[in-house]
Amino acid sequence: MRGTTGLAAGPWADRHAVIVGGRPGRVRLPGGAHGKLRPMTAGRLVLAATPIGDVEDASLRLRRLLAEADVVAAEDTRRLHALAARMGVKIGGRVVSFHEHNEVARAGELLDVVRGGGTVLVVTDAGMPTVSDPGFRVVGAAVEAGLPVTAAPGPSAVLTALALSGLPTDRFCFEGFPPRKSGERSRAFADLAGERRTMIFFESPRRLADTLVAMAAGFGSDRPAAVCRELTKTYEEVVRLPLGELAAWAAAREVLGEISVVVGGAPTRTASVADVVAEVLTRADNGERLKEAVAEVAEAAGVGKRELYAAAIAQRSRPVGSTRPAGN
Numbered sequence: 001m002r003g004t005t006g007l008a009a010g011p012w013a014d015r016h017a018v019i020v021g022g023r024p025g026r027v028r029l030p031g032g033a034h035g036k037l038r039p040m041t042a043g044r045l046v047l048a049a050t051p052i053g054d055v056e057d058a059s060l061r062l063r064r065l066l067a068e069a070d071v072v073a074a075e076d077t078r079r080l081h082a083l084a085a086r087m088g089v090k091i092g093g094r095v096v097s098f099h100e101h102n103e104v105a106r107a108g109e110l111l112d113v114v115r116g117g118g119t120v121l122v123v124t125d126a127g128m129p130t131v132s133d134p135g136f137r138v139v140g141a142a143v144e145a146g147l148p149v150t151a152a153p154g155p156s157a158v159l160t161a162l163a164l165s166g167l168p169t170d171r172f173c174f175e176g177f178p179p180r181k182s183g184e185r186s187r188a189f190a191d192l193a194g195e196r197r198t199m200i201f202f203e204s205p206r207r208l209a210d211t212l213v214a215m216a217a218g219f220g221s222d223r224p225a226a227v228c229r230e231l232t233k234t235y236e237e238v239v240r241l242p243l244g245e246l247a248a249w250a251a252a253r254e255v256l257g258e259i260s261v262v263v264g265g266a267p268t269r270t271a272s273v274a275d276v277v278a279e280v281l282t283r284a285d286n287g288e289r290l291k292e293a294v295a296e297v298a299e300a301a302g303v304g305k306r307e308l309y310a311a312a313i314a315q316r317s318r319p320v321g322s323t324r325p326a327g328n
Contacts, residue, residue, distance in 0.1 A: 049154030053232035073098035161260035189218030
């Protein structure tokens with residue numbers, strides 16, 4: 001629903017909308033709606049995926065929604081207009097900016113359009129809104145308000161990188177961008193060292209080499225991984241190597257473009273409680289809480305937390321010089 005000074009003039013309050021055909025509850029909208037009939041209760045918020053590179057990946061639904069939505073909320077309005085031109089689509093509704101800096105302020109206005117029966121289309125520069133992009137807050141607000149939310153699925157750098165990586169796809173997690181500061185980044189990777197699912201990250205070209213070095217240190221230099229660059233674009237490239245070799249590869253060249261890093265999950269370990277109880281006690285002696293040390297070591301080693309905790313307590317209570325094996 002379009003107005004001249006705002007996103008909406010109130011719930012279906014366009015002065016030029018008229019009841020047609022003697023059927024209450026249906027209106028004809030002026031201008032971009034081209035006389036189309038639409039139920040007054042048809043308001044909805046729609047998240048639509050846009051191409052991550054190749055414009056031919058744009059779905060028919062995206063094309064239709066761009067032409068028919070009352071309001072299109074775009075991460076970058078200039079890029080949206082450029083995309084629409086490449087697609088040969090004329091945007092029919094009002095276009096407004098919608099990015100991380102104004103999402104909270106803009107959400108109320110967008111939801112007013114939905115309440116009034118209009119369709120609000122949310123798009124980002126590439127891929128699906130809310131996935132490392134704006135959209136999460138307005139979706140949450142719509143859900144809380146009981147307003148309809150739906151999606152027009154499509155291209156996704158996360159799933160494309162996962163599929164091309166050659167790594168297990170049965171269980172995976174998306175970790176977004178790693179922390180920028182080296183210390184925080186190293187701690188984040190240490191926390192994920194025991195993660196057994198395949199992990200997908202985004203990273204900027206200028207931080208890629210440092211990130212791969214930190215990953216090799218945190219996950220192990222022999223952990224299988226893949227760097228996926230410029231997916232669906234002319235210079236698409238997927239490099240599949242152990243993390244240590246990937247770090248050397250990135251350090252030796254200038255890597256440009258949009259980058260996803262896929263890392264294999266931690267291998268299933270065959271360690272026993274007796275093999276790892278000493279590590280728990282060492283960490284506890286260095287000031288870490290025993291329960292926290294047990295939880296992390298148990299997860300990484302694939303042993304039971306209760307058994308490991310009991311073994312650690314038993315080991316601590318033994319007389320100095322005892323040679324009885326831990327965990328028995």
